[in-house]
Amino acid sequence: MSFAFNEDQLDILREVMNISLGETTANIAQLLGAFGTMHIPEVDIISSKDLQAFIGRDLSPKEDYHVTKQLFSGHFGGEVIFIISKESSLNLAKNMFQAPTTTEDEINDSVMELTNIVTSTIVSRLAAELDVTVQFFAPTSAIMKCVEIVDEEVLSYSTVIVLKTIVDFQDENIVGNIFVLTKDEAIQKLKDLLDKKLEELFA
Amino acid sequence: MEVSKDIETLLDTLESGHIILDGDYKVTFWNRWLCINTQIDKRDILGKDLFEIFPSIDAAILKRKIATSFLLSTPTFYDSNRKEPLIPIKRNKVTSGSLEMMQQQVTISPCNMEQKAVMINIYDISEVHEAKILLARQMKKVKALNTLLESQQDLIDKNIIMARVSLDGTMVDVSSKLCNFFGYEKEELLGEKISLLGSSKIPEGIFSELWSRVLGGESWSGELANLTKKHELKWVLLKIDPVFDGDGKLKEFSAFYSDITNKKLLEELYIRDPLTKIYNRAHFDKHFNSLFGDQRKTSTPSALVIIDIDHFKKINDTYGHQTGDEALIVVASILEHSIRSEDMVARWGGEEFVMLLKNVSKDEAIEIAQKLRSKIKEANFASSLTLTCSFGLTLFGSSDDPIESFKRADDALYEAKNGGRDRVVFK
Amino acid sequence: MIKYILRRFKLKILVVDDSKVARKYILRSIASIGIEAEFREAENGQEALSAYKEERADVVFLDLTMPIMDGYEALREIIAYDKDAQVIVVSADVQSEAKLRVLKDGAKNMYPKPISDEKMRTIFAEDIV
Numbered sequence: 001m002s003f004a005f006n007e008d009q010l011d012i013l014r015e016v017m018n019i020s021l022g023e024t025t026a027n028i029a030q031l032l033g034a035f036g037t038m039h040i041p042e043v044d045i046i047s048s049k050d051l052q053a054f055i056g057r058d059l060s061p062k063e064d065y066h067v068t069k070q071l072f073s074g075h076f077g078g079e080v081i082f083i084i085s086k087e088s089s090l091n092l093a094k095n096m097f098q099a100p101t102t103t104e105d106e107i108n109d110s111v112m113e114l115t116n117i118v119t120s121t122i123v124s125r126l127a128a129e130l131d132v133t134v135q136f137f138a139p140t141s142a143i144m145k146c147v148e149i150v151d152e153e154v155l156s157y158s159t160v161i162v163l164k165t166i167v168d169f170q171d172e173n174i175v176g177n178i179f180v181l182t183k184d185e186a187i188q189k190l191k192d193l194l195d196k197k198l199e200e201l202f203a
Numbered sequence: 204m205e206v207s208k209d210i211e212t213l214l215d216t217l218e219s220g221h222i223i224l225d226g227d228y229k230v231t232f233w234n235r236w237l238c239i240n241t242q243i244d245k246r247d248i249l250g251k252d253l254f255e256i257f258p259s260i261d262a263a264i265l266k267r268k269i270a271t272s273f274l275l276s277t278p279t280f281y282d283s284n285r286k287e288p289l290i291p292i293k294r295n296k297v298t299s300g301s302l303e304m305m306q307q308q309v310t311i312s313p314c315n316m317e318q319k320a321v322m323i324n325i326y327d328i329s330e331v332h333e334a335k336i337l338l339a340r341q342m343k344k345v346k347a348l349n350t351l352l353e354s355q356q357d358l359i360d361k362n363i364i365m366a367r368v369s370l371d372g373t374m375v376d377v378s379s380k381l382c383n384f385f386g387y388e389k390e391e392l393l394g395e396k397i398s399l400l401g402s403s404k405i406p407e408g409i410f411s412e413l414w415s416r417v418l419g420g421e422s423w424s425g426e427l428a429n430l431t432k433k434h435e436l437k438w439v440l441l442k443i444d445p446v447f448d449g450d451g452k453l454k455e456f457s458a459f460y461s462d463i464t465n466k467k468l469l470e471e472l473y474i475r476d477p478l479t480k481i482y483n484r485a486h487f488d489k490h491f492n493s494l495f496g497d498q499r500k501t502s503t504p505s506a507l508v509i510i511d512i513d514h515f516k517k518i519n520d521t522y523g524h525q526t527g528d529e530a531l532i533v534v535a536s537i538l539e540h541s542i543r544s545e546d547m548v549a550r551w552g553g554e555e556f557v558m559l560l561k562n563v564s565k566d567e568a569i570e571i572a573q574k575l576r577s578k579i580k581e582a583n584f585a586s587s588l589t590l591t592c593s594f595g596l597t598l599f600g601s602s603d604d605p606i607e608s609f610k611r612a613d614d615a616l617y618e619a620k621n622g623g624r625d626r627v628v629f630k
Numbered sequence: 631m632i633k634y635i636l637r638r639f640k641l642k643i644l645v646v647d648d649s650k651v652a653r654k655y656i657l658r659s660i661a662s663i664g665i666e667a668e669f670r671e672a673e674n675g676q677e678a679l680s681a682y683k684e685e686r687a688d689v690v691f692l693d694l695t696m697p698i699m700d701g702y703e704a705l706r707e708i709i710a711y712d713k714d715a716q717v718i719v720v721s722a723d724v725q726s727e728a729k730l731r732v733l734k735d736g737a738k739n740m741y742p743k744p745i746s747d748e749k750m751r752t753i754f755a756e757d758i759v
Contacts, residue, residue: 012651018695019743022722027274035727038695040648108282109264113271120277138280138308201654 020125074134078182226319306332386432404428438467479535487549506568515554591625644687675699709736
């Protein structure tokens, strides 16, 4: 099965991600009372053995990161990974709790809140644009080094689509990476949905 | 929001907690699971403000999560690792359990947009959480053991001369101490055969014996002369153990070396003649006597040869003791280089040498003796000295008597001397 | 209705977005409400500025997140070049602060992506002269 996407499919996927990210940023901005900088989302189709390196590209190997993962399923399913540095998570908690110091529970709660918004908005919007419905599962969260983000056993499937965007609230010193991942059959379903959209557009 | 009787029955059958709040955070539904686990009856909570009944709940956080769920029209969650539960519920486990309070997975779902009704769902994830904690504890132990193992491996690497050898004799890994001992870099040794460390002083027979034993899955140990990179001779006690894989198949070998160079040198001092460096009388006697007394062995006979330098006293007086000594060294050398590995030559007295030739016939022994006689006669000595030797030889078997055998060879020598010297006599 | 009849001459429209699909969206939307126009496309702010300087467009549809030169800068440059330029910002960024910024810098209005046909009608009816 060829998982290659043509230019038009990539383009429309990027555009759909862009729109989803716009709504996400606005929702976070409302939460934080700050202004977020929009970035051009990246769409990549890579083999699973390159996934670890891809995700770790902008991360430093010695730092601790707050990593939240949330699964979603439906006509096409996948996983959203939200990565935020320990420093950003502290700033986030301070902002949300309006306090100079915060407890571990409060920090975890803030990150969970942010992840909620990020995942729900991006995936819901993605689903809406593609005319499908999805369901979310409870997110899991942990603090880890970047090498631990991708399980070594991941090689059981072959290809992964990575949609990478950045949540950038520089003035608040809160920056995070969002990865939306789908694999194998879900990729084909995504392709079909994109083709349908392209058909409507270029008809 | 009104909950119909059917729905109420359904929600009451669930093994999880479900609360419905209206827009003012008042409880409009409280399912059976909650009644049982919180000991709060429906009558006592319906219509009441949730935060009043449970003041431990952080209202700001819950309200915000509720607001978010409406904003996004999707469920929001509490962190499942949270130490503080939303609603404290005690666990009933008696026999075990590190958790006293129930660990909860809490999700908040919007129910009704206009009325701002929201459902709070509580799931008991205590078992999973306990497993997580246990796993974390085990991992900690594993990490500690690994650290210990690493430090022990480091200790071994620095203090023990050892190598891991594959079944074909290639060195797969070597300790730092081994590298230091033999004077090589690790990279120079990996991939090379272990025989690289050996020396020509090792008798051929030893290797075939060694390999057949270890390939058969047994251990082998022995003393060997090995060479360092700088060609320094080192005596080692080598022990090779077989290593088996999980299925009991022979996988590789572990080779351990002990440096016995000093011990060996000391030994040699005892058994060697200091001047000529060949074996001394004490060593010869010991060896000679050991060849007798074994009635079972019906082996082929061996020859005992006694060699005496002719007119040695005169040579010493004429040319001086230094020349005499040098002559002894040369003769000893000639004798030693002529013998096979199973034979032995030793300095028996002032100008006397003895030789043991294993498994020879009378004619063979005489031939060897004659050859030696000519060699010594033709040899060059210092100060244009030439000399000759007399040879007395005999054959013996293991059932013979050592004293008698020696006397026969000695008598033969006496005859050689009396017969004019520079000759070989057999008795 | 009258406004539409009066406008039945070919407008010069410049559509700026790094995504081909996004540009297509706009072209399609404009065509579907019956507007005949001469279209020019640009992939980033720099291309947009050169295109505008080459030939003034009647309307510019401008995206914000683009490489090389983003929409914010392109907007300022175009307005600096021609203070009467009619720029409609179309972006995925739906933060209110973003809208405030672009309006302050001279855009006629800002709309979130994708623009529906209804919205497009409103644009031609109210925002543009």
